[in-house]
Amino acid sequence: MIVTTTPNVEGHRITSYKGVVVGEAIMGANVVRDLFARVTDVIGGRSGAYEAKLQDARDVAFRELKERAIALGANAVVGVDLDYEVVGDSMLMVSVSGTAVVITP
Numbered sequence: 453m454i455v456t457t458t459p460n461v462e463g464h465r466i467t468s469y470k471g472v473v474v475g476e477a478i479m480g481a482n483v484v485r486d487l488f489a490r491v492t493d494v495i496g497g498r499s500g501a502y503e504a505k506l507q508d509a510r511d512v513a514f515r516e517l518k519e520r521a522i523a524l525g526a527n528a529v530v531g532v533d534l535d536y537e538v539v540g541d542s543m544l545m546v547s548v549s550g551t552a553v554v555i556t557p
Contacts (some may be wrong), residue, residue, distance in 0.1 A: 453518050453521065453522065453526075453527060453528060453529070454527070454528040454529070454555070455514065455517065455518065455528070455529045455532055455550070456528070456529070456530055456532060457531065457532045457533070458530060458531070459530055459531050460530060461528055461530065461555050463557065464528070464555040464556060464557055465555065465556050465557075466528075466530070466553045466554070466555055467553075467554050467555065467556050468525075468553065468554040469551060469552075469553055470521070470524035470525055470526045470551075470552040470553060470554065471524060471551070471552055472549060472550070472551055472552070473517055473520040473521045473524065473526075473529060473549065473550060473551075473552045474516075474517065474520070474547065474548065474549045475512070475513040475514055475515065475516030475517030475518075475519075475520065475547070475548045475549075476513055476516065476545065476546070476547045476548075477508075477509040477510070477512035477513040477516070477545070477546050478509075478539060478543055478544070478545045479505055479508060479509040479512075479543070479544050479545075479546075480542055480543050480544075505544065506536075506544065506546070509544055509545075509546040510534070510546050510548075512546075513534075513546045513547060513548040514548055516548075517529060517532075517548045517549070517550065520552070521550075521552035524552045525554065526552035526553055526554055527553075527554055527555060528552075528553050528554070528555045529550040529551065529552050529553070530550060530551050530553055531550050531551050532548060532549070532550035533548070533549050533550065534546070534547075534548050535547045535548075535549075
């Protein structure tokens, strides 16, 4: 399945619009990971623990987006928007939305 932020897919024609699809993931971080991330913030550098958690959440959100598009009979999603939010003190939400479409070469 092609998933793109652009409004169309080069070399393909959109033949049918199936509707807006969304994939969401809310992931919690644990106390130990939070502690090490704070230490990393103080001494500098990247927080590998949070980066891995963020990648997991993004993967889940994109997987849901694709599954919902397929359920509508689509073979691509265009106009994709990716959004990140912090929920509460230690929850991360990733939301991906776009338009499910049918494309032909």
